[in-house]
Amino acid sequence: MSPKSAPLSSRIFTWQFAFFLLIACCATFFIVKRFIFGIGSVANMNNGYPFGIWIALDVVVGTALGCGGYAMALLVYVANRGQYHPLVRPALMASAFGYSLAGLSVVFDIGRYWQMYNMFLPQYMNLNSVMLEVGLCIATYTTVLWIEFAPTFLERFGLKAPLKTLSKMLFIFIALGVLLPTMHQSSMGTLMIIAGYKLSPLWQTTWLPLLFLFSALCMGYAIVIFEGVLSQTGFKRPSEAPMLAKISRVMNWCLGLFIGLRFFDLFTRDAFGLAFTGTTQANLFLLENGLLLAAFILLLSPALCKKPAIHFLGGCFVLAGSGLFRFNTYITGFDPLTGHTYFPAASEITITLGIVAIEIMAYLIFVKTLPVLPSIGKEPHKI
């Protein structure tokens, strides 16, 4: 393994941390409430909108944000771009968090959580179900992610022997770590195909699996750029701009594929006209694609890409646009045509924010206690 990583040794408990802790506590309160009084007591989900932001944001967008590991693995191990290796470990960690917390969200989103293990019992498995594929695949991938991330722990606690064994087998998990997201990120697209007319033609297409796969890749690279810049500014670390600039080029390729497919599909299905009907759906569609197009154009020039502000902005646009694409596919593009409406309840939002807060807190703890970020040889300032 190439350049060494080292923990940041600054104080964990800062005022920012306290703020996130407060949010997490509020969220915990509502989560307890949900288990005592039912989902309806904290969330606005209803029979028209059975999926709310816990699925749409925490799982569908959240796992895409956790695709950094996937995207980087693809780049480093499959495309053989070893120079990006320093970015792999932080990306893996973010992925592990993203997927784990998505899994956590699922536990309180699922109504009959105490029977969740039925998914793993052959007598209950329905192989026709996309949901089964997604569920099993995510569960497996989360495990794979932690195995991939395990060397970090082993290094931290100086467990040489297991580290050695693991290193030998790691290639299998790395391969699985590429295969599984390919499967379930595309399947998350397939998931909504069965909704038929309930999903607006602006999103409903048999190309959804491929679009979701591309958007996962885009977001995977975007999150690597985003986190790279943030950790650089947040922890006063040296700039990784040249590397991030190159990744932004890779990302733009994926984005190009996505946009190309998206518009090709819309035009062939004759659905593009709906984008200008002035409805909320249409406007969000325009916003979604506006952000993506802006990012695409911004990052077209290799020279511009080198500027941290540009590739950071591009990354942000991709995160926002691609995230919105996924959110729209699950929430705003969805309308059962029964008169039902959905807007998350404050408590429901708090739970989602709590998940994000936990993720950030865990990130901070990890980078300050574990060798995640590339070692730079001098003590950084505390944040």
Add this chain to the structure above:
Amino acid sequence: MRERDIITQRLGISRRDFMKFCSATAVAMGLDASFAPQIAQAITAARRPPVIWLHGQECTGCTETLLRPSHPTLDHLILDLISLDYHETLCAGGGHQAEQVMHQSIKENEGKFILVIEGAVPVKDGGVYCQVGGKPFVDTVREIGPKAAAVIAIGSCASWGGIQAAAPNPTGATGVPAILKEQTVVTIPGCPPNAQNFLSTVIYFLTFNKLPALDSKNRPLFAYGRLIHENCERRPHFDAGRFAGAFGDAGHRLGYCLFKLGCKGPVTHANCPIQLFCEVGSGAWPVGTGHPCFGCTEEGVGFNTPLFTQAKITIPTPAATPPPITTEQESQVTPLATTLTGAAVGVAVGAAMMAGKKATSEDEE
């Protein structure tokens, strides 16, 4: 069976004593002793069942209701159907004379008379809040109750305390069933109850020689088996969602449902809408004339739930008008939720912008 045997069996006295008694009775009534054989014959013939009617904390409204029906009329009732041996409002004599007749009747007819009680029984402070003949009413009820063949509590007061039991119940008023716990006390609640419900109960008992079927509060099912709401003539308006909003408004004048004015029909068991009052035909009951029911027959409703407070619908049934094809659900957007959303997006965008700025500036350094 010979007459003598009948006398001996029924009255437990010899024929000679019996004839003496008849002569004395005739004289007591201011008649010639020559009436004695007639009286003797009457006594050995089918006797009208004796009824003792006691008054507790009451307003005499229940007695008043007996003046209203024509089947049977009050005179037919007390001259031909029953022998009303004691009743304060109707007794020809007063004081000592009336009390004496009552005690004699109870003695002679122990286990055979019908006891009707009108009015509540106050039990606070030893029952001093109602005394008749110098004696707390509660003691009288306890004394006479067990000697009766059947006990009927007429009116809400006798059934469960009625108006004087309303908060703060200053006299500790309660119903007869709470006093005579060992016996079945038929209750005919209402303020006052429909006289026909009382008369039907009495005549049921006289005709079939048993009490009518009762509900859990000992009310005859034939009169209290259903909610007023179930038989109300305005029910279709309820089902169709047509309500009067105030006395005299357009809906009120069209005969719409009075639920919103506080009608307690949905929680009150009684036959008012089908039995009607005072034999004047259609609409002769409170809801029929346009006033909400206040639940006088139902313990815990009448004198308990304020008049204009809406009743709780316990067993909802489908409305007459099905819902439209699409019902637009209410917006779930709350200020707090939008604030949170805005704040979250704002923080994310702001943080990204700051980070971007920093990155740029460091880059330029």
Add this chain to the structure above:
Amino acid sequence: MSLSRRDVLKGAACTGLVLASGVNAQARDKTLPPAALGILYDATLCIGCQACMSGCKRANKLEPDPSGNESLWDNPTELSTKSLTVIKQYRQNETEDKAQTVKSGFIKRQCMHCVDPACVSACPVSAMQKDPATGIVTYNKKACIGCRYCQIACPYNVPTFEFDKPFPQIVKCQLCDHLLAKGDIAACCQVCPTGASLYGPVELLKEEAKRRLALPEGQVALFPANDIRTGRTVSHTTAEYQQHIYGEKELGGTQVLLLSSLPFAKLGLQDLPEESYAGVSENIQHTLYKGMILPMALLAGLLYFVKRNER
């Protein structure tokens, strides 16, 4: 310990086969089961009395659902966990539909018991099952994990979920499956006074529906009531029908068939293609994952690249 590439490939292939031959990997059968039971709801005979709703509640021991206006009535505006069937009413919008001759009409909403049910296809744990004989779509709470994907999947928005309970279930019409053993029929058809809801074998119901569509308007005719097999009839004047049996072909067909004199779109019933969404979804899924061949091939490739590039 070291694994040869060959071993890995073998193992992967085995896993794929195990998955592919799973217990519930039933083949898609898009034809009506031979003894399929269903309901023919004729909106032209419906009087909106809602006896079916009350009857359904009694038969299924459901609580009242005063979720409608002001909580005074048991009148859900939609199917709910307490209402497995709902009668809705279309009322003409004077400003928009002036030319229209039929001014109002009822529609009964309930589970359509699809020939190719999306809920059955969607459920990850086989909690939704289509009875192979009667075609009734049933729900098994022992299997259900409460993911609510069946709700997303159902094109008729039928399954409902107990959002207000800590230990919730999915609730939907099961065509009074529990009464069939006793020789009874669906409660809604049992209590329907006009024969608007008619129970029976779907094949017979289809024939009856076609007979009705052929009846001239305005004539007195006999209509089977309650259960088409019993021969009980009631007499009505025929209405002018839309020449369409809703449910005959929609998304592969349903076992609940609807007739109306109003265009079905006005009654909130979507104009649906003949191919089921479940079919589309499953086709994609099976194209990608049939026998797990594609994923396994991909994995093999990945292993090769990763091993090669891992340095």
Add this chain to the structure above:
Amino acid sequence: MAKRIVVDPITRIEGHLRIECEIENGHVSKAWSSGTMWRGIELILQGKDPREAWIYTQRICGVCTTVHAIASVRAVENALGLEIPMNAQHIRNIIIAAHSIFDHIVHFYHLSALDWVDIVSATKADAKAAAKLAETLSPWKHNSAREFQETQDRLKKFISTGQLGVFASGYWGHPAMKLTPEVNLMAANHYFQALDYQRKINKVVAILGSKTPHIQNLAVGGVANPINPDSQSTLTIERLVYIKSLIDEVGDFISDVYQIDVAAIGAMYADWTGYGEGITNYLSVPEFPQDTKGETFLTPGGYIPSKNLSKFVEIKSFHDPYFEDNITESIKHAYYKGESNLHPYKGETEPNFTGFEDDGKYSWVKAPTFLGKPAQVGPLANVLAMFAAGHPPTVDNATRVLNIASSIAGTTLGPEILHSTIGRHAARAVRCGVLHDVINKEYNSLIANIGSGDYDTFNAPVFPKGEIQGVGMHEAPRGVLSHWVIIKDGQIKNYQCVVPSTWNAGPRNDNDEPGPYEAALHGTPVADPENPLEVLRTIHSFDPCLACAIHLYDPNRTELTQVTTNV
């Protein structure tokens, strides 16, 4: 030596009343009256919604049903200054008049006639002679010999069963019973007929009031009866016509039976025009408002001091301070603490039981006074006031009753005989005739008003923040009834009822002047102290209504020194 007797319970009245008398030389020399039941309704009312106070107060009495309801809504309306739509006034007035007619008929025939009429004696009458007598007195259509014979047979059959029921305790053959068997039979016949006619006039109350006893069509601000001649569920033309036909039928009974029976029995008991005068300060209030504010009335009312009709002072409106300001209640002889002669708005009811003191405190009933004097209320007071005001229907009816009585008695009986036990019965019969005139006028006014297109029946009350007070006055069948309410922030703060039986049954006042019962009993002859029929005659002539009168009763039992053992 004085002999003391106790009559408990007093029967054929509403409520629980105990009367004690001292008898000296065959006449009552002193009397005490005591209510024996308390329900605490005024306490229950505190804190309740003033809009439903009438539901509670109406249950004060089921015989004077409606009157406490009417007084209650008027009190709250008075406090609010709320006007009442004309239709509501007319509907209320018809109910008031119909109820009063019913009450007077039932009082005479069913609650008091048995004091004067010997039912048993009627079985010895010659039915044909009785019919002939009746036909000479009246054109009444149901006075045939056949009907008299039927009644007599019915009585004979009843008596021969030996089960006399409520009649078993009667004073049959009492030396004070003086009517001939034929007159007794006529009265008995009318006793049964009166049951039919009270039912008919009650139907008027039931049609408008939903039911009776205890009507349920009132509202603070009007009535709950909707009016819309073109709707089914309202006061329809059919209902109105039904009312009219009932009014007409009962009118004949009043003029051809009731008034004649009272005149005849009065003439035959002419000696009783000399007993039972009692207090002769008479108080009554105007009734049957003819505008929305309660300022013009169909029957006048006012105050007559010491039976001097020329000193009559009219009470002019529902807000007349002459009435509102001049009432006080004395507690010098009642078991209460605190200041005596307080105005009802300031009324206190803190008990102070001292035991029975002949010259001290001895009653639970307060002694109301008007202008510091005790006053008699009731139909007599009302008739005298209307007579003094020259009210034509009153003058006509009074002249008619007195003329019939004069012709039977064979002497001229003038209005002065009214100040007596018999006079109270006569006044009630006169008032009943007046009420029939009123109900006809009210009916016509209601029809005319509806015909003019006015369908209003209700003005919604709005309660202000802060404290308001009001009085509701009503000329009830037993006399002046007034409810006094203090409302704070839309809730009842204090509620006091000054009722007819309080005026009449009250004890001595601050000046030790006896109350009307006590004064009227003074001098009443008692032939047989074991059977004090005469006491009942005088007490019954007031039509006592004790449930209304008792505000509070002793938590400790009242022990009386009993001179005789006759309890």
